[in-house]
Amino acid sequence: MKVLIIEDDPLHRSYLHEAVRAALPECDGVVEAENGGAGERLARDWKSAHIVMDLQMSPRNGIEAARTIWKERPETRILFWSNYSDEAYVRGVSRIVPVGAVYGYVLKSASDDRLKLALRSIFIESQCVIDREVRGMQQKSLGNINGFTEAEYEILVDIALGLTDRAIAHRRSLSVRSVQNRLQQLYVKLGVYQPLGNQGDDGRFNLRARAVAVALLRKLLNHNALERAEADLTTWLARQPHN
Amino acid sequence: MKVLIIEDDPLHRSYLHEAVRAALPECDGVVEAENGGAGERLARDWKSAHIVMDLQMSPRNGIEAARTIWKERPETRILFWSNYSDEAYVRGVSRIVPVGAVYGYVLKSASDDRLKLALRSIFIESQCVIDREVRGMQQKSLGNINGFTEAEYEILVDIALGLTDRAIAHRRSLSVRSVQNRLQQLYVKLGVYQPLGNQGDDGRFNLRARAVAVALLRKLLNHNALERAEADLTTWLARQPHN
DNA sequence: CGGGACCTTGCGGGATCCCGCAGAAAAGAT
DNA sequence: ATCTTTTCTGCGGGATCCCGCAAGGTCCCG
Known part of the structure; x- marks a missing residue:
């Protein structure tokens, strides 16, 4: 299994690298990209089916990158790892996730363990993992109580x-x-x-x-x-x- | 000398802590706060004259915190350490810096060495340090070529x-x-x-x-x-x- | 003192926005 | 099939916006 990391902050990138290695011993290759454009290219070249990425990069932010990646290979598993749970992000992500796709959304403020657990859940167990806070956002925005059409x-x-x-x-x-x-x-x-x-x-x-x-x-x-x-x-x- | 760190991201906070210890051996105390409000309180209690902080925190972002800190003790030295060089930030900062104050603005994307150099320059040499990119922003915004009144x-x-x-x-x-x-x-x-x-x-x-x-x-x-x-x-x- | 550069203010009018009213069309419900 | 609810649509008018035009006002320079 190969994992692709797309994250612009070097500190966070190396932390992620570390976490991936620790959480997924069966992983035999980690590549890094520092923006969405490079990420798309690497995903294509490496045919990687396991990606963890930040939203909010430039040029080509996470949502744009994910959209093109999923368009090319909808079975790709993506874990979004973001600072914020802005409704704009949450909505942007859920708008582009293909039906039946496995993905995750965890906040950077989450604990070490939660991140690792999410990695295993998504990449090994094929199970979606959405942070509580983000999930709340989603429901507020979809369930139309105080939500927008x-x-x-x-x-x-x-x-x-x-x-x-x-x-x-x-x-x-x-x-x-x-x-x-x-x-x-x-x-x-x-x-x-x-x-x-x-x-x-x-x-x-x-x-x-x-x-x-x-x-x-x-x-x-x-x-x-x-x-x-x-x-x-x-x-x-x-x-x-x-x- | 005591240094106060105000930064919400734990990863960046510990990295900063590390950098401060390495760059300033004469420093005999480092305190951390994880948002602007806490930072203001600590600055008051500790009477710290040396601060390095992020902009973009919540509640109480860096600019608000810096304003109240400088209002109480204008000789405080503050190094702003931010992800972005948005004109909004640059303008926000230069609007509140007291006359003659020593401060700095370096981007998180800067190298290790630059950060440490900035720390020494500001806290020891009493010299302002503004990142190239930020400086460019400043001039574009103040020098009214393509700038706004x-x-x-x-x-x-x-x-x-x-x-x-x-x-x-x-x-x-x-x-x-x-x-x-x-x-x-x-x-x-x-x-x-x-x-x-x-x-x-x-x-x-x-x-x-x-x-x-x-x-x-x-x-x-x-x-x-x-x-x-x-x-x-x-x-x-x-x-x-x-x- | 006169002239020039700049900012402010009023006037007027065309375009746009905001929205109540009410009929027509579409989507569901019984 | 009929009724209900929702959405779409046109009309009209008052408020606001956008801006050209022109009359002061201030400040500086020669």
Whole structure:
């Protein structure tokens, strides 16, 4: 068995290396990559079916790398080892995991033992391991109590990118009014809605901008998610009939 | 000499501990804190004049901690040891460093030796040490070539928080029109400006929202900066004559 | 003192946003 | 098949945003 490590921080990388060697004595080869792009290449060359990677690298973050790796070989097992349990990350990962795939998500703050246990569970026992905290995030986001529909999330991303209602309507094949409806829902769910009528108020917010702000503060969006969205947007723009 | 380490990642913390011991044999005491709040308290109790800390912790990130520490004892020497050279961080730091204070900013990606050298320079030689990359950022941001005025940065933060023009005008004691002028400048500098006239275009952006998006993508703003700004905003709101 | 560079402010208008209202279409439920 | 619930859609209007135009104001330089 060979294991591929994709992690940009050298300290964490060597720690991971150590942990892998200790937890998986049957492992007979460990390779390291220090960003997503290199990771994809190594995964291809080595045909490695066992990967542990960080999210948040550059260039090519973990989610992008995982997507292309899984696209090429869906049975690959990936353990995500990340600092954060931002909803943006969790959602980003669960959006790209292939059906039936074995994967894991553990936080860097987890103990030594938990990491090693996760390694064995995923690579040997073929069992998914998701950190409690992350799992909580997942349920909050999927089970729609206080959670966001895919549609709502999508429109949130669109306004975060700075698109106008019309542009969004075009992109998502909707009428402008529908876009505005979704926006209204979003405002309500984010607790940004203005109860209407209090206009002497100086502390008034621009709902559209405010929505993005609270989404960022709540880590519903983060830098990574924005980057991915921006990339998607530009490719979409490129394939549009010019003007 | 005593040294205080403020860093949330245990791996990095122990690495730092090691580096301090190796670089500063004359040091006779190292204490560790794992977030800004604890760091402030320890700094007060220990009256430590030598601190090395991460930015990006929670609760109480490095900048907040440094501000209160420097407010209480401006001669404290602080080495910031961070993953990123985001303009938001660099600007945040240089905004709070007291005149004549000795401090440093080195990236975690720097070599072992550089870190140790920085430790000696700052704590022994009383000399500031700023990483090349960070220094570049600083000059780009202060030397106004492709840089942002304090005024422009301020208004950027305000729209990122979701304030309306009127609210900003009130907060900053300007007329609404002046706010809009500053916004226009900002749009130009961010390369978001719409040359006027092409209205058949579907790929149109909402300038206000788009400005925030590119600021985030360029790391002119980041999550930390937003949090600080949001905190400032709420205290400001609280002290306003109600409604 | 006059001229120039810069910032601020008001005015006006076109574009966009926000959203209540109500009919049409789609998806489920009984 | 019919009813209910949800979503999509157009219309209209008030608020906001974006910005060209032009009239001061301040500061500095010659």
